Amino acid sequence: MRAEIQDMKQELSTVNMMDEFARYARLERKINKMTDKLKTHVKARTAQLAKIKWVISVAFYVLQVSVLWCHPRPLELAVAAIVASKGGNLGLGIQAFPL
DSSP: OHHHHHHHHHHHHHSOTTTSHHHHHHHHHHHHHHHHHHHHHHHHHHHHHHHHHHHHHHHHHHHHHHHHHHOOHHHHHHHHHHHHHTTTBOSSSOBOOOO
């Protein structure tokens, strides 16, 4: 569609407006119609992509929550590994309890 618009604009630039006004006006209206159709298509596609991104982000959020809800043990192990890597000291003068 964009290529068609570019071709029509190229043709429009070769048409003399004074000598061939009817052809020039017809071609200009056709370009405007195609441009409006392209804008509508782009808006619809953008809205569709935004909806898809939203659905995917919600799905990942639900997946994360369900994994943490059903399997809290990996989170405890990750915290324990972080604490162990610091030598059991949390950095605030507080000793962590061994897990």
